[in-house]
Amino acid sequence: MDQLTQIIAFAGVGLYWLTLGVVATRIVIKRRSIGVSFSWLLIIYFLPFVGVFTYLLFGELHLGKTRSSRSKAMYKPYEEWFRSLYQHNAHKPDTQSLYAGPISNLCDSQLSIPSLTANELILKHTPEDILNSIINDINGAKTSIYLEFYIWHPGGLADEVANALILARHRGVEVKILLDAAGSRLFFKSKWPSLLQQTGINVVAALKVSPLRMFFRRMDLRLHRKIVIIDNAIGYTGSMNLVDPKHFKQSDDVGEWIDMMVRITGPVVPVISTVNSWDWEVETNERFLPDKPPMAESTDTSSLVQVIPSGPGMPEEVIHQVLLQSLYQARAKIVITTPYFVPSENLLDALVTASLRGVDVNIIIPRKNDSTMVKWASSTFFTDLLKAGVKIHQFNGGLLHTKSVLIDDEHCLIGTVNMDMRSLWLNFELTLAVDDVKFSSKLDNLQQSYIADSTQLSLEEWEKRPWYKRVIEQVFYLFSPLL
16 A cells, blocks of 8 residues: 555656646747746746646737637638728828838838828827717717627726617617726626617627636737727727726726827727727627728828737737837937836837937836735836836826827827737737827927826835835836746
């Protein structure tokens, strides 16, 4: 009996080390960044059973067999749709600035999506203005309304959006709503899904969370885009979920969420609509590619916009590459707003290098954050940034949720992407690269209002923090590539 016990014990130990070896080998051959690989190796060796289990759940980008095969089959028809726009008269690569040209070339090779001019962009930055504008456009819709959000939270003006959608459906307008199942879980538990569906509105929960699915699809993969498309002619995107901040996360003690959205008209709207169509088909296997944009009457004075989607089924790291390219191109000034700042090694190096070569680098982040892990992980980068002369502004007016990058007051990136690994490498995201000095000036005014309501962190103040905080920061630094 003792001999049998020893055999079982040795077999168990051998199986355990064999499993660790197989998982560790898998991590190495995936050839991700050294930081990501090192963090996973730390987890599986220091938390053996938990680490292996966690890696199997979250370590690789599993979209799921059905969605993966569907995405591969979809890629060619969508690529053909995008490629056809290279013949559109709003595609004018000769008018691109020194900032837009390299980014457009990158997107040409990675996504086959051209930049298009003849667009009109309106920056909206208060919840009332954003939601009332969406409601007004819904009330004027004639044929179709498509909404896609990470979070729809009931209450306040968000309910007025739902009521406007019901009235639109009664007028015969087609309405489709795609919401992330995890982000919008409270919405799906409310009265609204059944009320909307009773009128003929199609409401779909994307990437449903279930214990039965955890070994077949990565559970923290989320649909993080924010898109509104009306009549294939009016579009919205930006950082704001479909929530009224006065009724959203009031118990988190971080203040109201501060966001911005862009209202868009012009030929780029059908491009954004096609991104929404991609997501809808991945989830439902139903295709409804939008009509291509009509030829533009004038292409001389409006915003030139590059649409940049990312996520499983699309080329990897494209938004990360665009961000790096933008930072490398900066000659005088960089201003970044992000609620979650956990940069990659390359992004950190680009920011530090920009500051050292004389660029005025400003990062605006919320003073209070709703994620404790991100708060600690974010602070691990402050010392390197401050020593390089980067200015860190901690916003006092609530949870600053706006995601924007302004380069030299001339070119900007706006959209749904946080400056963290989850947004850059994992989630379904959307960014617009906007080449328009006038629009950039408006974004600059908004960012400066954020800075005016912020406290700038100094290196002297930062180095006075208690020793135990430094220890906590170093622990989170080891795992920051996974956050």
